[in-house]
Amino acid sequence: MIEQRYEELINIINKLNYEYYTLDKPSVSDQEYDRYVQELIKIELENPDIVREDSPSVRVGGKVLDGFVKVTHEIPMLSLGNVFNEDELIKFDERIKKEVSNPKYVCELKIDGLSVSLKYENGKLVRGATRGDGVVGEDITNNVKTIKSIPLNLKEKINIEIRGEIFMSKDVFNKLNEEREVKGEELFQNPRNAAAGSIRQLDSKIAAQRKLDAFLYHLPEALDIDIHSHYEALKYIEKLGLKVNPNIKKVDNIKEVIEYISYWTEHRSSLPYEIDGIVIKLDNLDDQQKLGYTAKYPKWATAYKFPALEVLTKLTDIIFTVGRTGQVTPNAVLEPVKVAGSTIRRATLHNEDYVIEKDLKIGDIVSIRKAGDVIPEVVEPIIDRRTGEEKDFQMIHNCPICNHTLIRKENEADYFCVNPNCPARHIEGLIHFVSRDAMNIDGLGERIIEDFYNMGYIKSFTDIYKLDDKKDELMELEGFGEKSVNNLLEAIENSKKNSLERLLFALGIRQVGSKTAKLLAKHFETLDNLMNASFEKLNNIKDIGDIIAQNIIDYFKDEENIKIINELKDMGINTKYLGVINSENTNEYVYNKTFVLTGSLETYTRDELKEKLESLGGNVSGSVSKKTDVVIVGSNPGSKYDKAKELNIEIWNEEDLKNRVK
Numbered sequence: 001m002i003e004q005r006y007e008e009l010i011n012i013i014n015k016l017n018y019e020y021y022t023l024d025k026p027s028v029s030d031q032e033y034d035r036y037v038q039e040l041i042k043i044e045l046e047n048p049d050i051v052r053e054d055s056p057s058v059r060v061g062g063k064v065l066d067g068f069v070k071v072t073h074e075i076p077m078l079s080l081g082n083v084f085n086e087d088e089l090i091k092f093d094e095r096i097k098k099e100v101s102n103p104k105y106v107c108e109l110k111i112d113g114l115s116v117s118l119k120y121e122n123g124k125l126v127r128g129a130t131r132g133d134g135v136v137g138e139d140i141t142n143n144v145k146t147i148k149s150i151p152l153n154l155k156e157k158i159n160i161e162i163r164g165e166i167f168m169s170k171d172v173f174n175k176l177n178e179e180r181e182v183k184g185e186e187l188f189q190n191p192r193n194a195a196a197g198s199i200r201q202l203d204s205k206i207a208a209q210r211k212l213d214a215f216l217y218h219l220p221e222a223l224d225i226d227i228h229s230h231y232e233a234l235k236y237i238e239k240l241g242l243k244v245n246p247n248i249k250k251v252d253n254i255k256e257v258i259e260y261i262s263y264w265t266e267h268r269s270s271l272p273y274e275i276d277g278i279v280i281k282l283d284n285l286d287d288q289q290k291l292g293y294t295a296k297y298p299k300w301a302t303a304y305k306f307p308a309l310e311v312l313t314k315l316t317d318i319i320f321t322v323g324r325t326g327q328v329t330p331n332a333v334l335e336p337v338k339v340a341g342s343t344i345r346r347a348t349l350h351n352e353d354y355v356i357e358k359d360l361k362i363g364d365i366v367s368i369r370k371a372g373d374v375i376p377e378v379v380e381p382i383i384d385r386r387t388g389e390e391k392d393f394q395m396i397h398n399c400p401i402c403n404h405t406l407i408r409k410e411n412e413a414d415y416f417c418v419n420p421n422c423p424a425r426h427i428e429g430l431i432h433f434v435s436r437d438a439m440n441i442d443g444l445g446e447r448i449i450e451d452f453y454n455m456g457y458i459k460s461f462t463d464i465y466k467l468d469d470k471k472d473e474l475m476e477l478e479g480f481g482e483k484s485v486n487n488l489l490e491a492i493e494n495s496k497k498n499s500l501e502r503l504l505f506a507l508g509i510r511q512v513g514s515k516t517a518k519l520l521a522k523h524f525e526t527l528d529n530l531m532n533a534s535f536e537k538l539n540n541i542k543d544i545g546d547i548i549a550q551n552i553i554d555y556f557k558d559e560e561n562i563k564i565i566n567e568l569k570d571m572g573i574n575t576k577y578l579g580v581i582n583s584e585n586t587n588e589y590v591y592n593k594t595f596v597l598t599g600s601l602e603t604y605t606r607d608e609l610k611e612k613l614e615s616l617g618g619n620v621s622g623s624v625s626k627k628t629d630v631v632i633v634g635s636n637p638g639s640k641y642d643k644a645k646e647l648n649i650e651i652w653n654e655e656d657l658k659n660r661v662k
Contacts, residue, residue, distance in 0.1 A: 113167030164216035184448030438506035591617035599634030
């Protein structure tokens with residue numbers, strides 16, 4: 001039983017790490033995550049014989065996204081251990097005192113953002129990198145350069161690495177979400193996610209528009225420049241022209257640490273940025289070296305995590321919603337109550353197991369809080385407030401939208417509606433149709449599509465192109481003025497001019513992604529040619545196998561699909577490929593070759609170079625294989641460069657690129 005729970009916890013934590021560190025879309029609160037980790041560590045301490053080498057307890061963070069060049073940190077960027085109350089703080093102090101007499105501490109606000117490493121050579125900023133998994137991060141130099149509080153040149157011409165936190169202020173966050181709501185785009189959950197999403201934009205222009213900020217707080221090699229105090233290191237960082245948080249304080253003992261925490265627990269809401277705790281560091285750097293590290297954390301520092309604010313209210317009902325993938329989720333309907341400044345009426349209950357584990361009943365008085373200070377979370381029922389009139393929770397077995405029987409797969413917690421004709425699935429198809437890589441209709445985000453579907457404005461792809469008939473009605477909707485409606489209708493009209501590959505991807509043919517859609521568009525040139533293609537002709541195309549070929553045949557056999565396509569044609573949707581089809585006006589070095597890009601380029605952005613190569617008849621892939629013809633290498637190339645050398649693939653630098661591609 002212990003072994004089974006241990007394996008379960010590893011899977012849960014790995015999934016949550018991926019959501020939090022890689023996708024920047026956490027599905028649970030920090031408190032719930034911490035509980036899982038603490039339970040895992042407790043099991044490992046009590047059962048050392050079952051500890052796995054790949055346990056999350058010995059890892060620091062998440063995976064590295066493929067969109068950026070990988071950077072190896074010479075000194076690992078470790079995370080901090082956590083404490084949650086005064087007793088744990090005192091125990092931390094006692095552990096320090098076993099090795100250090102009369103320790104002094106530095107207290108810092110724990111900024112809720114994204115860790116960054118800045119590397120300067122001769123005083124010039126040459127690299128910005130994320131923490132990644134602590135050993136390997138992502139090169140985000142171009143985006144870091146857009147942050148005005150980070151100097152491009154230091155006040156001294158030195159070689160140095162400086163670490164800190166990139167964040168987004170509350171005001172900028174609120175304005176950004178207001179703009180996204182008007183455009184119908186998905187709102188960011190909190191400033192941390194907004195900052196992380198912004199700094200990971202491949203287009204540095206987008207990052208620049210997000211008005212990010214940064215506080216710097218660590219010199220990994222301070223002792224090498226004869227600095228022996230963390231507090232003095234912070235002063236030196238300031239002296240170099242970098243931004244240091246003004247609320248940092250050096251204290252003489254743990255009592256003063258607790259006083260500092262008490263003050264900021266009460267006053268944190270007055271700050272113009274989000275904090276999620278207090279960081280406490282031993283000030284003397286020689287003593288830090290003496291104490292050293294565990295496998296995951298420095299022994300000389302810890303982070304105090306703020307307790308989440310909890311309030312009581314009544315759970316009046318549990319209702320069910322169907323997500324875009326068909327996942328059915330129970331949701332708590334609550335008597336409205338204010339939590340941390342906002343009124344809460346609903347909260348997700350995740351799945352059947354979650355409700356049963358918490359023993360929630362309809363009619364319970366429940367404790368709720370804002371997980372991570374943002375997402376409403378039901379903590380627990382107040383058992384001694386029960387009257388006997390509460391109703392037991394019952395999981396539904398039919399879809400609340402279409403009444404189709406729900407499916408729960410073995411070893412999974414969620415129920416799904418698998419009816420392809422369920423309205424919820426239709427909404428998913430519509431959201432895909434208007435998405436950036438498909439028809440790219442700005443202003444029709446997920447929430448707007450769902451609202452328009454429920455209002456009856458959009459039930460199919462063709463309804464999108466009939467919205468101009470409802471212009472007056474749209475302008476009466478909340479959040480829609482004449483300007484926003486005109487912008488939306490203009491974006492819809494512009495989408496009619498898209499090249500064929502966007503339409504093919506938008507249609508949602510099974511297993512036809514954006515890359516396959518472009519391959520088909522280039523090969524067949526028109527939608528009619530593709531619709532009339534035989535299985536053999538499709539199967540003979542490079543990278544189109546039996547399964548995809550059959551999926552295409554099946555899609556165009558469906559009379560309803562043909563009807564929709566004919567209606568789209570009648571509405572003026574382009575069905576021709578608008579890119580390069582043959583070798584005319586192409587480039588002999590590029591035509592019909594497969595390229596992989598790695599490293600930072602000065603002449604082009606990655607998107608610009610990809611478009612340029614494709615316009616000259618080339619193909620661009622995300623990974624190096626034996627099928628790759630050329631790898632184009634910029635500064636700080638990653639593992640793709642190493643693999644290219646290993647496979648003896650032709651490599652171009654930026655000068656080679658300029659000579660061959662005019």
